[in-house]
Amino acid sequence: MNEASILQSIKNIIGNEYIGDDCAYLRDLGIVVSQDSLVEDVHFKRVWCTPYQLGYKSAIVNISDIIVSGAMPKYLTVSLSLPDNIPETFIDEFYNGIKSANKNIKIIGGDITGSTDKIFVSITAIGVTNNRNISSRKYAKEGYVIVTKGNFGSSAAGLQELINNNSNRELIKYHLEPELEYDFTEYISKIVKEPYAMMDTSDGLGDALFKIAEASEVKIVADYNKIPHLNNINYNFVLFGGEDYKPVAAIPEKYANNKLFTVIGNVVKYDGIRLDISGNVYREYNELKVYNHFGDAN
Amino acid sequence: MNEASILQSIKNIIGNEYIGDDCAYLRDLGIVVSQDSLVEDVHFKRVWCTPYQLGYKSAIVNISDIIVSGAMPKYLTVSLSLPDNIPETFIDEFYNGIKSANKNIKIIGGDITGSTDKIFVSITAIGVTNNRNISSRKYAKEGYVIVTKGNFGSSAAGLQELINNNSNRELIKYHLEPELEYDFTEYISKIVKEPYAMMDTSDGLGDALFKIAEASEVKIVADYNKIPHLNNINYNFVLFGGEDYKPVAAIPEKYANNKLFTVIGNVVKYDGIRLDISGNVYREYNELKVYNHFGDAN
Numbered sequence: 001m002n003e004a005s006i007l008q009s010i011k012n013i014i015g016n017e018y019i020g021d022d023c024a025y026l027r028d029l030g031i032v033v034s035q036d037s038l039v040e041d042v043h044f045k046r047v048w049c050t051p052y053q054l055g056y057k058s059a060i061v062n063i064s065d066i067i068v069s070g071a072m073p074k075y076l077t078v079s080l081s082l083p084d085n086i087p088e089t090f091i092d093e094f095y096n097g098i099k100s101a102n103k104n105i106k107i108i109g110g111d112i113t114g115s116t117d118k119i120f121v122s123i124t125a126i127g128v129t130n131n132r133n134i135s136s137r138k139y140a141k142e143g144y145v146i147v148t149k150g151n152f153g154s155s156a157a158g159l160q161e162l163i164n165n166n167s168n169r170e171l172i173k174y175h176l177e178p179e180l181e182y183d184f185t186e187y188i189s190k191i192v193k194e195p196y197a198m199m200d201t202s203d204g205l206g207d208a209l210f211k212i213a214e215a216s217e218v219k220i221v222a223d224y225n226k227i228p229h230l231n232n233i234n235y236n237f238v239l240f241g242g243e244d245y246k247p248v249a250a251i252p253e254k255y256a257n258n259k260l261f262t263v264i265g266n267v268v269k270y271d272g273i274r275l276d277i278s279g280n281v282y283r284e285y286n287e288l289k290v291y292n293h294f295g296d297a298n
Numbered sequence: 299m300n301e302a303s304i305l306q307s308i309k310n311i312i313g314n315e316y317i318g319d320d321c322a323y324l325r326d327l328g329i330v331v332s333q334d335s336l337v338e339d340v341h342f343k344r345v346w347c348t349p350y351q352l353g354y355k356s357a358i359v360n361i362s363d364i365i366v367s368g369a370m371p372k373y374l375t376v377s378l379s380l381p382d383n384i385p386e387t388f389i390d391e392f393y394n395g396i397k398s399a400n401k402n403i404k405i406i407g408g409d410i411t412g413s414t415d416k417i418f419v420s421i422t423a424i425g426v427t428n429n430r431n432i433s434s435r436k437y438a439k440e441g442y443v444i445v446t447k448g449n450f451g452s453s454a455a456g457l458q459e460l461i462n463n464n465s466n467r468e469l470i471k472y473h474l475e476p477e478l479e480y481d482f483t484e485y486i487s488k489i490v491k492e493p494y495a496m497m498d499t500s501d502g503l504g505d506a507l508f509k510i511a512e513a514s515e516v517k518i519v520a521d522y523n524k525i526p527h528l529n530n531i532n533y534n535f536v537l538f539g540g541e542d543y544k545p546v547a548a549i550p551e552k553y554a555n556n557k558l559f560t561v562i563g564n565v566v567k568y569d570g571i572r573l574d575i576s577g578n579v580y581r582e583y584n585e586l587k588v589y590n591h592f593g594d595a596n
Contacts, residue, residue: 006389009389009390010410013390013397023407024373024375026424029327029424029426030327033406033407033422035422037377039412042412042413043411079334079335091304095308108322111333111334111335112308113335116339116340116416118413120413120418122335122377122418124422126324
């Protein structure tokens with residue numbers, strides 16, 4: 001399945017203004033809403049993570065979408081489908097993992113159902129806008145700078161450890177228990193007064209930058225040497241590894257001089273190229289290496 | 299798995315006031331939220347329904363929870379996980395089914411992911427309260443009457459047709475394309491000024507009445523002969539068959555004289571028995587016959 005063409009097909013059917021960002025921004029209610037699912041043996045393997053870690057990450061994936069919209073995460077609904085062979089302790093550990101993801105968010109509902117053989121988790125997160133400035137990937141403008149916080153590629157390196165039956169627990173933890181950069185996203189949504197773009201790097205830094213450039217009809221130029229990463233992390237993981245859940249934003253330059261931010265690039269006029277990372281240029285989405293679950297960047 | 303004990307376990311972990319009704323009522327936002335999932339070979343079989351019907355019913359299941367809260371359904375997020383062997387036309391048909399469930403509801407987001415072999419659908423519905431009176435299963439009181447609308451047992455009879463490879467298409471349609479009673483739920487939420495209880499019969503009429511009686515700490519007495527049903531529908535299906543998605547409410551008697559309502563019983567003082575349907579008395583939840591997917595009431 002080609003996700004981009006599927007999403008276009010869905011947009012054509014449901015024909016509305018909400019689809020595009022990872023959150024829907026409902027102005028009439030002052031909320032943003034995001035729903036994401038994790039499917040066993042597609043997004044995770046049971047033997048690789050504890051129920052606690054699965055709960056934690058399922059929540060983080062959704063909370064991340066809320067905070068990069070600029071909103072404050074407040075409520076979760078949790079739908080969990082479990083096969084019969086799951087131990088009874090699973091549910092306690094799973095919900096404790098969700099709770100540990102953010103102590104201030106309330107779990108307000110959802111359901112528990114059976115499943116034939118795979119675990120299926122779907123979480124919906126609701127954030128409140130509280131007069132914060134809500135982002136959109138369409139809002140990058142020429143002259144803006146690209147800022148981020150946190151290391152890139154660590155989660156993909158951790159996944160590689162799991163795939164290869166290696167045991168670097170520090171790296172594996174980046175994959176199973178990613179941490180969000182709440183201070184970065186909250187600060188931006190409070191101080192930036194102009195329209196701005198912000199995304200998380202759930203599908204990789206390159207993917208996020210490309211999507212912002214495409215939606216905003218601009219070009220983004222980034223300097224690989226400025227992208228923060230741990231030592232000895234593969235170049236492809238830094239650029240294209242998914243699931244770090246780090247924020248990346250395009251904001252007016254006047255806000256860039258702040259200790260929270262690492263400036264990694266600039267927004268310039270579109271010239272046929274969408275994304276240029278230190279001389280690697282990407283014209284169309286298909287040229288971009290996309291993070292592939294359970295495999296190398298392909 | 300015993301759903302009641304699992305829900306209690308989850309309540310203990312997350313410790314908050316929201317869990318209990320099928321919707322969470324978020325007073326600060328003026329909204330109600332519900333999330334429910336449908337899992338292939340647990341809640342539906344691929345050979346029994348078209349993608350359109352699956353989309354339709356996935357939406358109806360969630361919209362039903364919203365309208366029996368008394369709120370007005372407004373937004374849906376849709377998460378769909380599909381194995382590789384699904385035909386490309388599936389997605390268009392599925393989303394058209396969702397759209398057809400209610401023309402006024404907007405699909406605002408969600409995601410599409412892969413799945414190893416089963417289809418998973420999880421939908422979150424958001425309703426707005428718009429100053430309507432929001433129900434809770436805790437709000438039935440002695441002296442209230444039990445009102446409903448629509449026929450009971452038709453969906454279970456339709457499921458039986460599918461299980462037995464029979465072909466009564468009228469009955470099967472009740473199972474695959476249940477219709478909601480919007481006029482009933484909207485009217486009640488607008489005219490009733492007192493606290494009241496309302497549920498849908500997703501798990502059967504007996505189950506809904508029992509849950510209201512238990513949560514409200516009352517007894518409900520109902521007359522089987524007043525429960526509307528099609529001709530030749532099995533008694534067990536009428537009382538315990540699930541998925542009719544008909545509303546049942548406990549409201550003050552003064553509102554009961556209305557052509558929209560069928561009065562089927564009364565709320566009385568608890569005397570050790572929770573539910574008495576024409577002489578069949580149920581003291582505890584475990585005594586109640588609970589609708590069992592892909593089987594008879596057990």
